[in-house]
Amino acid sequence: MREKKEKLVVSFLTTTQAMAAEKYCQKNRIPGRIIPLPSEISAECGIAWCTEPEDEDRIRQAISDGGIQAKGIHRVYLYQ
Numbered sequence: 001m002r003e004k005k006e007k008l009v010v011s012f013l014t015t016t017q018a019m020a021a022e023k024y025c026q027k028n029r030i031p032g033r034i035i036p037l038p039s040e041i042s043a044e045c046g047i048a049w050c051t052e053p054e055d056e057d058r059i060r061q062a063i064s065d066g067g068i069q070a071k072g073i074h075r076v077y078l079y080q
Contacts, residue, residue: 004077008053011043011071018047024066030058043071
């Protein structure tokens, strides 16, 4: 049976910003992946970056250092 697990989800205003975040995170070895935006979160862009909650500080720093415009950083429970 699938279980829900807490994840950190970064939402974006545009797909371009989501893709920039993916590229920046991959280049800097920050774990995570692009996912469809969970229904619990409202944003203009339909995709998000998903990672583990313990990586929140790294993600916040990446957003700042990479000049990425995130709409929000959310903790949600998603099926694995």
